[in-house]
Structure formats: structure tokens, C-alpha cells
Amino acid sequence: MKRVGLQLLLLCLGFVALSAQQARPLADDPELEKRVMALSNELRCLVCQNETLAASQADLAVDLRREISEQMKAGKSDKEIIAFLTARYGDFVLYRPRVTPTTYLLWFGPFALLVIGLGVLYRYLKQRRELISQEPLSPEERRRAEELLKAAPEKELA
């Protein structure tokens, strides 16, 4: 039991050390820091590519967050800062791709697929309905059907 307690303590200490490393302050002003983090969350770290600028600890990400916070201090709007970054790193830095002719497929492709899928489903259902014969049973067929229905329970009992 003592040992488990010690392990738990060590584990907690580990977490403290971890968070101490992650919580590197970007700015003294918490409002500004919030704004920097909000914008960085929309931007891709080019070094790690699958991380946001906010989450990345890569050197370049740290530099870019510093750049963003400086530009915000200088009174630039989020839009101006995004323009600054895309002029240098391209639309690739944006996690939310812009709607341009090159990204139409990306934005509207899924909806096009949905429409095509619905069309195929409609055609399939229509075809299937046509396969069901609409002719009423002839007297002979009706007699046979009744016979089969009567025979069925007996068979089951046996």
C-alpha cells in the first residue's frame, strides 16, 4: 500500500513537471494570450504538420506564436495576421481550407457524393419495385397457396 502511494506521488510529480514545461507564457496579458492561442488553434505548425501552432513545441511554432503576439500587440487584426502568414507559408498553414476553385472538390465533393448516392438508391428502389409482379393470383394459384398454408402447421408439429 505504501508503495502504491509512493508510485502515485511520483506519477503526480511527473505530471507537474510536464505541465510546467507546457505552460510557457506567451504574453503577460492573459487576454492577449487567449487571443494568440485562439488564432494559433486555427493554424498548422509546418514542422509537425499534424499539430496546430498552439499545440506544437517546435522551434518555429514558438517563433510564430511570438510573431503573432507581437503583431496583436501592434494592433493588427486576426485577418491581417492570417494574411501575413499565408503570404509566407501559403494556404497550407490554415487548418480550415479556404473556399477557392482548387478546394471546391474538398468542400462540395462530399455533398456531390451524397446526391449521387441518393440518386443510385432511388433508382435501385424503383427497379426493385418494378420487379414485384402486380398481377393478382389466378384461382389455381390461390388454391395452391391455401393448401400450402394449411399444410405448414402440421409439418411443423411433426
Place this chain on the structure above:
Amino acid sequence: MSRFAIPLAVFVVLVAFLAIGLGHDPRTVPSPLINQPAPDFRLAQLHEPTKNFTAKEMRGQVWLLNVWASWCVSCREEHPLLVEIARSKAVPLYGLDYKDTREDALAWLTESGNPYLLSATDTDGRVGIDYGVYGVPETYLIDKEGVVRYKQVGPITPEILEKEILPLVKELSK
């Protein structure tokens, strides 16, 4: 057979797209700087810190700007080729020492040979941001009007030098 024709066709198309995607290097991001004026900078020179180097003073020349650092492992891989370029005088080669210390940078050049006509020191990486640098080494080919014509992310290979850079240098020098 015809039952499977459509799914098979869809599958083949999907595989083709995935194969093309696999062939792409995910680290190469298309640069918006191509065919745009190279951002100007004024930075201290590495060997003579009291002197500056500006991109503007290179107007009228086709030149290569190679972003390097003493801490950069891939730069070591690229280095022999840079020495080769410098030796052949095919195109003037200038360096941008990115986020480095002067001592480390000088030590590395002394140790392995200096292929650059001169290097500028971008200690805090701000000029790097202006150029959209995200993976050292990077190399920019800049024309007489100061327009970026080509960008290489990662080490230049002999093949890239022969097939891409040198023909472009020839064309731009006309």
C-alpha cells in the same frame, strides 16, 4: 462479371489516387513566394558582424540563397554539393545562417569549408519567417529583378541541381 465492373473501376481509381498521394513528399509545401519579389532584409554578416548584407544589393545578379545552420543535420548532407557549386562558380551562393550562434556557425564553416561568398546571420529567425522557412536547409533561386524563381526545401541533390537549378540559372542569366 458486370456486377463487379463498377466497384472494380472505383477501386482502381481510388488506388491510383492513393498511389499518386504516396509519391508526394508531405514535407514539401508549395511556396507562395515563387514568382514573387524576394523579401528584402538587412542583416549582419557572419564573418564581419559590423558589415551588413541586404537582399537588395544583389539586384542584377542571379543568385542562390541557402538557408543553413550549424545545428542542422541535413545541411551536412548537402554541404559537399554546395562546395561543388562554389568551386564551379556556376551561380553565386550566399548563405543565411538561421537561428544559430556566431561561434557555432564559424566553427562549423572552419571545420568543413565555407562554400558561401558570404553569410548573413538571422539569429532570431525573423527573416526566415519572411521567406517562409520551415525546414532547414532551404534554397532560393533569385533572379536579376530580385524575384524568387525556385525554392528547394531540404537538401539539394545532384539530380535537382542538374535538372532544375542549373538550367534555370542558365535561362535567367540570359
